[in-house]
Amino acid sequence: MATLSILIVLHDFALGGTERIAVRLAEAWARRGVAVTIFAGSDAGPLQTLAGDAVEIVLASPPIPRVRGSRIQLARAVRRFVELPKFDVVFIPGNFHWPVAAALAGTDIPVVAQVSAALDKPQRGRLRQWAFERRMRYLLRRVQAVVALSDIARDQADRILRRRVTTTIALPALGDDAPPPMPIPDTLMPIVLAAGRLVPEKGFARLIDAFARLPQDTARLVIVGEGPEAEALARQSESLGIADRVELAGYVTDIRPRLDAARLVVLASEFEGYPAVLVEALAAGRPVVATDCTPATRLLDTPSAGLVVPLNDSESLARAIATMLAQAPPDPEALAALVDHHRIGSVARAYLDVFERVRS
Structure with a gap:
């Protein structure tokens, strides 16, 4: 496993669920001897410290702050970056970063994208849902694998992408050393x-x-x-x-x-x-x-x-x-x-299995 080299793309280190999970996975993979690099548009946000010392962090130069159209700038920067070093797989965490997957279409590096947000929202209405699905198919048209957090999302992703490419892996919300539950407090005002x-x-x-x-x-x-x-x-x-x-x-x-x-x-x-x-x-x-x-x-x-x-x-x-x-x-x-089953150790291993599969 030490020969595997993973590139993770983040816009920044903001306090978001997608960013937190990606950084924690990076740290877990690095502890297993995997070479992990995070390419970020900027160092904004407090989550960078969760990556630990074993994860290499590369920042875009000049920085790319979150503004309208900045994801396209980030995608172009990543496309230029991957032309230099050699990575075995690129991990695109969450729906927000999907434009990066589109920018890497046609390169030789396998891409694994994650579904982090709801794919089918009744609030969208039929027309907006149709437009969302069309955009998703375009952005993820060349990815080698997709990871969903539930079987429902897995089936939705495969239906939208019109190919069976999605694997369910649990959300790594828990550390392996998470403490056991405490008794529920018995108080007059719960x-x-x-x-x-x-x-x-x-x-x-x-x-x-x-x-x-x-x-x-x-x-x-x-x-x-x-x-x-x-x-x-x-x-x-x-x-x-x-x-x-x-x-x-x-x-x-x-x-x-x-x-x-x-x-x-x-x-x-x-x-x-x-x-x-x-x-x-x-x-x-x-x-x-x-x-x-x-x-x-x-x-x-x-x-x-x-x-x-x-x-x-x-x-x-x-x-x-x-x-x-x-x-x-x-x-x-x-x-x-x-x-x-949401502990990060087993989840990190499941992701590495997907990465090894797309690499080979």
Whole structure:
């Protein structure tokens, strides 16, 4: 395996799920003796340190900040870069970076692209969905393999690309040394936890609206994350008279202490690819109430694991939160066992198997 050389392309090291997973995979592959290089448009963002010392990081010169059209600039820079060194495979993490795959079409280097976000969104409507699928076929027309995070996404990708090229590999949301789950706290005012970037599609406004429908002494709501909606969410909490029960905690480097303190986790998004927070919540032994926004909600088929509610329905969300809080706490060990296959060691190995296959 030491002879394998992987190039990963990132626009930067921003606080995104795609970037975090790609950098953590790079570090895991490098620990296995694989030569890993990350080519990034810029060093913006805090995630670069997760790569460790064994991963080579090359930055575009001049830097390519995220602006309109910058992905095309990044793709051209990568095309020039791969003409110099020799890599066995190029890994394109997430839908956002697909234009790079198109730029590498026609080169001799095998390309593996990852599907990280939802491929079929009802919110798009038929015309926009048709345009999305047409663009996806164009951008990924020459890739040797595609990795999806669920069997549903795998089947959707193969249908859109009109060829069987996709492999399902679990989201590597958990470290191999992740601690075992802690007992659920028995407190008079339990904590309901939500986490993610504070943007409209994450559904935090709807979550706050649902939370306001609960009796005053039901729970506290803690939202972890940062983003442009922070002030609007704070104003909403004040206008609904629940500001004293809602905490906007900002960004945290490690969500696990927050999960340990929580009684319940809520995912209120309008759409998701395969959200890490759902996996992390179950690994910490915490049940989840989720909107029907992602194939990952199949992890909640076990009754004690949580509930799935319709999209755009604050009343159903509030009822589900109240139902879960009224039930006896589930067995944390049983919930953690549901996501054991998401540990990064086995996931990193599965990716390397795909890379070896396309190389040969």
